Amino acid sequence: MNEITSPGKHRMFKNSHFSDREKRIINTLSKEFYLTNGGEIVKLGYSSEYKYIILKPTNIYFDMFNLDKEIIVVFSDYETVQARTFDVFKHIAKKQSSLRVDKICNILISADVQVENSLADLVKNEPETEIIIPFSYGELEQAPESFFFRNRFRKYFYTRDLFAFEAPLKKDLYFFGRNDLIQELINRLKSGENSGLFGLRKTGKTSLINGIERNLLKDDIKSAIIDCQDTSFNQRRWFEALYYICLKIKDVLKTGIEFPAEEMFTEKDASYLTEEFFKACSKELSGPIFLIFDEIENISINTAPAIHWAEGIDFALFWQSLRSIFQRNTNLFSYLIVGTNPTCIELPKIKNIDNPIFNHFTPLYIPGFSVKETREMIRKLGRRMGLQFDEVVYSKITEDFGGHPFLMRHVCSLISRDIKELDRPVQVGRQAYSKAKKSFILNHSNYLEMIISVLKDYYSDEFEMLIYLANGELETFNEFAELHPSYTLHLLGYGLLKKERDNYDFNIDSIKDYILEQGKYRRIGLTNEEMWSEISLRRNSSEVKLRKVIKLLLKASLGAVEAKQVVLDIFGGQRKNKLSPLTYDELFNAAKSEIYFSDLGKIISKKWDVFKHSFEQTKQDTFRQLEFINSSRADAHAKELTAEEFSYFRLCMASIEKDLEDLV
Structure with missing residues (x-):
């Protein structure tokens, strides 16, 4: 925002269609914002009626929330906020220039005195909604001070984490990057080329598919997305899957074209019936049909959940049918395969049958964000939340996370959680980023x-x-x-x-x-000192977890009194007499009780029925592993540790660590 924007009204601003009450509110707004357009009456359905104005934020809102475009303000004189109010914002936005009006921020002024609660109920299950700043008529009739508006904006901008999206994005609102890739794939589909797109998990494959669908709809083109993860698809045989595709196309196109019942799609006739239906649909569309197969590994050889796809020849027969139809007909349909695993197009044979889509096209991989794309995403979302990132952070986070948008968003989310709302807006530099990165790798390695x-x-x-x-x-x-x-x-x-x-x-x-x-415990060629160091570190770490697990499971199964007696019996002799006055929990406190690693193994062995579901190995093998780990303790330096003994220690330790990790 280069020029200074002061509160007031544009000289052409008209408000004759507003009520006296609403005019008073408009005057209040003009003391905080610059009102550019008086809007008009918007009618939705037979009885719904709304009014709106457009305002431009003053410079303070640019500094605090990065608001440099105009904002739509909707007036709703209904006593309850309705879901259709969101449609009003969309309706108005379509009439305005996309370069002029802010996409993320809107203002709602409602006669509902509980407008904040009502709005919260409507958007609680819609994470991708724009930020709507709510006010009631009564609040704004009182001509509140400037800080009232700014605090309300602060509440809705600074408390919402725009980085924390887990589910695939369905709208353009928070979608960044990938536009060149989307256009390339769309152009391939339109030119009759088939494509395959692959990427690691959480690289935004489904979000990208949604982006393709939205961009095709802008040209009034509908695409049929086949979710191969859906059991209603992947549990079908190959010929039944062809019927499912026809059904999906019929539903998406809203066509009245009839096709035979499902039982007619037999192994002999399914391909022919599918081709005839495709031809009828293409004729009605005056163009090709676009198919998108998402999560393709769910119908691929070796990776599918259903045996007939994973171990049979259904994959080969399914694609034999589609490829034959594709080759016999020009401009009838084209498809896009999307997944994590490109094996389905890399195997030349499927159970001694030629793979119909082997080398059929060169696979594309979803690229990471460039520094420029990272900057666009983090800067735009961050500044709305009162986080102004130093330029150096954009290049550093891109390098550390390879431009992976999901990972970068989550690191930025950790930064946001660590900064109080009252401290915003705030500058985020290298130190804050470094702290969040370490926290992410330590606590979110999943x-x-x-x-x-x-x-x-x-x-x-x-x-x-x-x-x-x-x-x-x-x-x-x-x-x-x-x-x-x-x-x-x-x-x-x-x-x-x-x-x-x-x-x-x-x-x-x-x-x-x-x-x-x-993999730090997979290194080979360690010195004797390094081997002892690893043994000590892993044994001590596991002992703490083992003590906790035994204490909880034994007490839960036997009760504190009987469980205590079991532990004391293991101690035996003088140690039993000495520790008898302690409580059950104190027996497992290393600072109060002389409880050893060997004691823990004996407790597990004696009460195996309590622990048998907690360890993968048998009673004998589990006890043998614990005994060997104990005998390999660091205070046994007197003997030389052989490479074979150390390897066996690692096997035992890895087994126990895995069990403990699952339990803890």
């Missing part, structure tokens, strides 16, 4: 695990390569890369790695940090 799990599940060799590279074992990594060039294709495509000349490096530093943390 997001990182979810993202790379596709590699663990389907590309174990490539995942091993990441481990080698993270640990600096470049020679082994380069051997794999040279012998199997295809191994690096997925890693580069997913954006996990980048290549500069002949050197590979991590593109997402946080993934590297996570792999190092998860």
Whole structure:
């Protein structure tokens, strides 16, 4: 906002269609904002009637909330806020220039005295709604001071976390980047080309599909999205799946074209019936049909939940049918395949049958955000929340998280949670970002695990390569890369790695940090001191968790009195007499009780019925593992630790750690 905007009214502002009460409110607004347009009466349906004005925020609102465009203000003289009020804002916005009116912020002035509560009830399950600042008629008739307006804006901007979106985005409102990719895919569909789009989990695949659908609708083109994750689709046989697609197209196009009943779609006739229906629909549309298959791995060989797709030949027969129809007809339909796992187009054979879509098209991968796209997203959302990020943060977060929008949003969300509303607006620099990054990697590693799990599940060799590279074992990594060039294709495509000349490096530093943390106990060639250090650290950490689990499960199963007696009996002799006065909980307090790692193993063995569902191994194996871990304690330095003994310790420790992690 370069020019100074002062409160007042435009000389052409007209308000003759407003009531006297509303005119008083308009005068109040003109003392805080600059009113540019008196609007008109908006009628929705047969009886709903609303009025609106458009105002421009003064400079203080730009400084506090980054509001530099005009804002729609809707007057609702109904005593209760209705859901249709949101449609009024959309109706007005369509009449205004998209460059003129703010997309995120609107103002509602309502006769509902409980307007804030009513609005909260309406938007509580709609995370993608714009920010609506509510006022009641009564509040604004009193000509409140400037701080009243600013505090109300502060309440609705600074308390809402615009970064914290978990579900796929359905609207353009908070959708950033990817526009070039969307246009490329749309152009391919329109030109009759088929495409495949792949990306790691949470890279925004479904949000991108929604973006494609919205952009096609702007050209009055409807697309049929087939959610392969839906059991009503993936549990069908291949010929029944063709019927489902026809049904989906009929529903999306709202066409009256009839097609045979489901039982007519047999293994012999399903392909023919599908082709005839496609032809009829295309003729009615005067153009091709667009199909989008989301979560394609749910009907792919080896990865589908249903056996007939995963282990049978349904995948091959399904795509044989669609490809045959596609090749026989020009401009009849085109499709887009979307998923995390491109195996379905990489396998030349499906159970000795040629894969119909093997090398049918070159797969596209969803790229990470550039620094420019990261800046656009974080800056726009952050400034609405009173967070003004230093320029250096945009490049740093892009580098650390490889431009992964989901991860970057969540780190920014942690920053937001750490800053009080009263401290905003505030500058966010390198220090605040560094703190949030550490917190994210430490406490939210489940997001990182979810993202790379596709590699663990389907590309174990490539995942091993990441481990080698993270640990600096470049020679082994380069051997794999040279012998199997295809191994690096997925890693580069997913954006996990980048290549500069002949050197590979991590593109997402946080993934590297996570792999190092998860694989820190896989290093080989350790010195004797390093082996003892690892044993001590892991044993002591597990002992704390083990003590907690035993204390809780034993008490829950036996009650405090009997559970205490079990523990004292394990102690036996003088220790039993000495510790008898302690309470049950105190027996497990290392500061008050001499309870050892070996005691914990004996308790589990003696009361196995209490713990048998908590450990994957048998009673004998669990006890044997605990005994070996105890015998490998760090105070056994007197004996030399062999490589075989250390390897066995790691196996035992990993097993116990996994059980404890699930329990804790």
